[in-house]
Amino acid sequence: MSQGTLFDKVWDVHTVGTLPSGQTQLFIGLHLIHEVTSPQAFAMLRDRGLKVMFPERTVATADHIVPTENQARPFADVLAEEMMQAIEKNCKDNGITFHNIGSGNQGVVHVIAPEQGLTQPGMTIACGDSHTSTHGAFGAIAFGIGTSQVRDILASQTLALSKLKVRKIEVNGKLPKGVYAKDVILHVIRTLGVTGGVGYAYEFAGTTFEQMSMEERMTVCNMAIEGGARCGYVNPDAVTFEYLKGRDFAPKGTDWDKAVSWWQSLSSDANAQYDDVVIFDAAEIAPTVTWGITPGQGIGVNQQVPTTDSMPEGDRVLAEEAYRYMDLAPGQAIAGTKIDVCFIGSCTNGRISDLREAAKVAQGRQVAEGVKAFVVPGSERVKQQAEAEGLDKIFEAAGFEWREAGCSMCLAMNPDKLQGRQISASSSNRNFKGRQGSSSGRTLLMSPAMVAAAAVQGSVSDVRELL
Amino acid sequence: MSQVKSIAGRGIPLTGNDIDTDRIIPARFLRCVTFDGLGAQVFADDRAQTQGQHAFDQPQYQGATLLVVNRNFGCGSSREHAPQAIAKWGIKALIGESFAEIFFGNCVAMGVPCVTAAPADVQRLQSWLTELPQDPIKLDLEALEVYFGHNAAPVFMSEGVRNMFLNGTWDACGQLVAQIEQVRQTANRLPYVSWGQSASM
């Protein structure tokens, strides 16, 4: 049993009581909703004659279904339009703040809450979306939930949960040039496996994370769920406070000082006890690319697609399936794999720092012949900031399309989709079969800078050679 | 609220590790404001690709109520659409080597038990269902056994979750709402609730 970790402390202060099942009733400080997983929850609430208990603790936006080219209403897709109207109506009827398209505050739910300062250390945060783990970057306990649980929070601001174990993932050292936060988390998942984190919260600690910006920490925590961990977090520190100060919903005046000392008190104690500890050396991490159909099937950009005899027996069936689906042969170098589509965006890597890194690679170069490349800012604010810095011009000059904010081709519930067997280099978080909108489409996950490198070279390339 | 003590019926084997929620219900079917139509769309892409050979299409498994799966079933997104689609197709319980956490929790909230069994037992059950698809099997949550033919295999489920099914308290919503006074007290204890950073500001 863990003791004295941030997870333990935050869990304890949010515990309402113990339920007859033995589960904990946990108070949820911030509830985020979007158009896909909330309409059924509101319907369930209506069916039971319940109302939203703390409407001021839920915040909504629309991201998954929104088109990124033409956002004029009504949407061309009638189903998407119906979902949009449902969330507008549900928020209005229940007094919930809704960051609609064009408000200047819309975007991917996991991008907008941090940038507005809604996400804060020591909070419990839940959202009907598995990448809610992103918010753990601030030292919050944040996790994805299903629709019935969205209903539970709307009705009671609480959830019935069993406590997780805590694993400390320590990475130490300076990341080599061309190696980014995305590579760190892909490396962790590749090493511990996609189920390695089941039953755990991941605490990301060590000098590598301490040196990271908030946006980099968000990228890491975002993908904790891909390693099977329900949530991931980084202890709050000066970097966290610096990022938060002055944001719309951050505490102000004397509240700020009280907040900082409360946040500091929640950090894991030096002698905290963990259920498990795993240590990595940053120097060993290379730009990482997935070759298969789970985020755990990753390799260094200069490595070969692994052969089955190099992997544990339990992984071989899936590897065979991945070779077939991806049309990649074991032993084949991943570098040089031809790419059709390049996608920069998502809640993993659609923030301003991601776009800056990608733009550095794109600047003065041209998207390779036959490659479709596009950049989707994670939010309206990211878009505005990028345009103020001229990043849109750099991308457009290089032949990238510059889009409106949304989830886009991360999951392709909107018009952005792969076609047929197309293969994408993607800065998103999932390479599952069919994830990007074509049931036979293929996805290679990598950092945004690596996606930009793939775009200008037309194939998987080592970004270090372009920096 | 209904108690769930045992589920008897025909079983359907679905082999493969790491079957994710994008495969269970592809994202394009998430463009809906109710769960109603999802049953027909479950495993849509896998089924299209296997052209009638997918277990969910094979005639011998139509009407099955117990789904038998392998490792890390339901990984990926938190979409409740995935277990809803499976349940709307007719499944009432799942037996597997392991389940992804959010998927498991969603199933509990819907009153659909997911139990785990040793890999060898899961595989034995899957082969048995392949050979004798018409023979009913029974998952007994009280005895924590799955019975097939003259065989039995132990299954596992945490005590707390099992009690929710046995006592009919798997739907937490009512219990949570009943504690509203304690919820308010907890909220008042949390410094950030009064910092004015809430959305209404």
Ligand code: SF4
């Ligand atoms: S960007 Fe992708 S992972 Fe993130 S919320 Fe949208 S669909 Fe989900």
